[in-house]
Amino acid sequence: MSELRGVGIGLGVAQGPVVRMTEALPAPENTPSTVGVDAERARARDAVGAVAAELNARGEAAGGSAQEVLEAQAMIAEDPTLQDEVDARIDAGSTAEWAVHDAFAGFRATLEAVGGYLGERAADLDDIAQRVLAHLRGVAAPGVPDPGHPYILVARDLAPADTALLNLDQVLALVTIDGGPTSHTAILAREKGIVAVVGTVRAADLVDGETVIVDAAAGTVITSPSDDEKQRAAQRAAERLSADTAPLTPGALADGTSIALLANLGKPADAADAVARGAEGVGLFRTEFLFLSSAQAPTVAQQREQYRELLSAFPGKKVVVRMLDAGADKPLAFLNDAHEENPALGLRGLRALRASEDILREQLTALAEADAETEADLWVMAPMVATVEETVYFTDLAREYGLKTAGVMVEVPSSALLADRVLAHADFASIGTNDLTQYTMAADRLLGSVAGFQDPWHPAVLRLVREVGAAGARLGKPVGICGEAAADPQLAVVLVGLGATSLSMAPSALADVRHTLSTRTLDEARSLAEAALAADDAASARQAVATLAATFPHH
Structure with a gap:
């Protein structure tokens, strides 16, 4: 046997025969037609x-x-x-x-x-x-194969249309050669609950038909596994299935410390699934879906209806709505379609909204109206806040509209480093680990060539999270995590050890995170956080946490 290493998504494990995705066809030559x-x-x-x-x-x-x-x-x-x-x-x-x-x-x-x-x-x-x-x-089209039996799909990476077509009765697990923990493939794998290991460089050597074990919890693909290993993997898969059907309880550590487990949602229609999986509210509602398919901004009335539908699904529960986060990978014609050499560092998030303040004011109007008609506990936050001045601008504006809880997204190192000053004005902070990692490591999260840098386990990123957690604790302000990092069960424990008071994730990740948190006390979480911070890089932080966790008693 040999072990190929990548980045695991979730805690799942699966085994089966490899089927490789067909590679792109070579471009044709420009030769003259012979048939007319x-x-x-x-x-x-x-x-x-x-x-x-x-x-x-x-x-x-x-x-x-x-x-x-x-x-x-x-x-x-x-x-x-x-x-x-x-x-x-x-x-x-x-x-x-x-x-x-x-x-x-x-x-x-x-x-x-x-x-x-x-x-x-x-x-x-x-x-x-x-x-x-x-x-x-007259050849097979590149894309997701259909061999007629369950299989492990191995691909360079998947286009969103490919992922939409995955037959989950057939695809037991997904292994990609490219991509990092925040690639589209990883996000869709989490959303659909697919066992996946991404960024597995040596997966290029896997051949059709060979049996492998894909272990997302360990971030490994095991080739030529023994019968013992296959049996252990099957047993773990069965245990996970029963954990999935365990009673839904509020998120808490082994010592009873409560950690709210919330859902990341993209549209109101997704609320029912989140509630069914035990989400205690919404930690990130992305409002982009209302805007992305429009040539002009939706009206206040159109927005209010959608927000009302969302808030009605969570009576008495916290619902955190992020204001429109356009720019970079989500340009909008009516907001910021000017060409930028480096859009990730350009007019995006709150910067873009300030440049078109009427859009921001319309959103706040619609949210205030929907809030008045529903029973949820509405919190609003601004994306991509980099300065104390921006914090004051947004929180003052939200209060002008009667919205009682206004906070900021911490996605830029500057706002993490000044978290004490930012939280002096904001009611809460929510850390977007995908962007915080991108800006800390100077590695574009959409660029495959630097995907290896895009890892929220990096101690530099964790140090910034600790700054925000410590500021929140000193000032008595909540600090949530709503990036992909919260959906990684082992990292979720570390984030709690760094001061996170709530975690928000794709609803399919809730069961694994709920279970893992219940096995650790707050003191253990803090020890694991210290071990991760003491490491030099992401891989050794992961390893240090796994090694230390293995020495703790089983709660």
């Missing part, structure tokens, strides 16, 4: 039609938001403008393959330049072009 214009046009039209029909059929089978994604792809495939571009290249003597490849590439560049929601669709074009090329060449 009419034949090439017919080939191109047949291939596009077949791909659109297949996407629609898959969408119908998948249902839900996956159906919307795939039907939109089918519409793009048959776009008349694209068809004209393909025809023009065929008329100039090209083959259908080259015409499709070149026309789609040109269309992609146009969409990327437009940015915003359409810019996000640019990657979908690659997927459609690959499918059409595969059809023209």
Whole structure:
């Protein structure tokens, strides 16, 4: 046997045969057609039609938001403008393959330049072009395989459309070669409760059909496992299943210290699932979904309805709403579509809202109106706050609208280092570990080449969390964590040891985190935090915590 190391998502374990995702097809050569214009046009039209029909059929089978994604792809495939571009290249003597490849590439560049929601669709074009090329060449389309039996999927990384198509009865676990703990694949794996190990560089050596054990808790993929190892993995999988069905209790440590376990939500429709999984409220409601698909900002009345639906699902419970966090990977035409060389360091979050204050004021109006009509305990927070002055600006504005609890997201090292001054004005702080890691390590979280730096276990990031936790304790202000780090059960214990008073995560992660917290006292959590802080890098912080945790009594 050998052990391949990556970053595990959650605590799951699974075993089965490897099936590798097919690699992208090579680009065609621009050679002259040998069959003539009419034949090439017919080939191109047949291939596009077949791909659109297949996407629609898959969408119908998948249902839900996956159906919307795939039907939109089918519409793009048959776009008349694209068809004209393909025809023009065929008329100039090209083959259908080259015409499709070149026309789609040109269309992609146009969409990327437009940015915003359409810019996000640019990657979908690659997927459609690959499918059409595969059809023209008579080979299998790249993408999620369907071998007809349960398997472990090994891929370089997954496009969101691929993840939408995963058949969870067949895909036992996911292993990716690229990607870090905050990549789209990792976030979707957590959301869907898929056992996953990402950033497993040596997974490139795995071959179809070999049996492996994917152990997310250990962050390993074990090749050629013994019968004993397979049996132990099966037993652990069964234990986890029973933990999933354990009674829902409020989050607490072994010594009774209460730690509220909250849900990260993207739209009101997700509330019911969060409640069913025992969420004690909402630690992060992302309001972007209201804005991302619009050419202009939604009205106050449209916003109020959505906020009312959300707040009604949590009577008497805390609901933390983040103001619109646009910019960087989420540009909006009506807010900040100016081209920026480095958008992660540009006009985003609260900066963008201040530049268009009417949008911020409309959001606060809608929230205040929804709050007046519902029983939830509404908290509001500003994203991407970097200074004390910004804190004062936002908390004053929120209070002007009668919102009684106003706080800030700590995602920038400056606000973590000045947490005592920030919390002198804000009612609470919520740490967004994804961005805090990105800005501490100077590593773009969307860039695969630096994914190795994007690890919230890094002691530099944990030191900043400790600053905020300590300031919160001194001033009696709550400090929550709402980044992906809160969904990592071992790291959740460390974060509590650093002073976090609540943890917010994808609802599917609640059971694992609830169970792990219940096995540790506050003193143990603090000792584990000290061990992580004393390490030199993320990997040794993980290892130090695992080693020390193994010496503690079983509560």
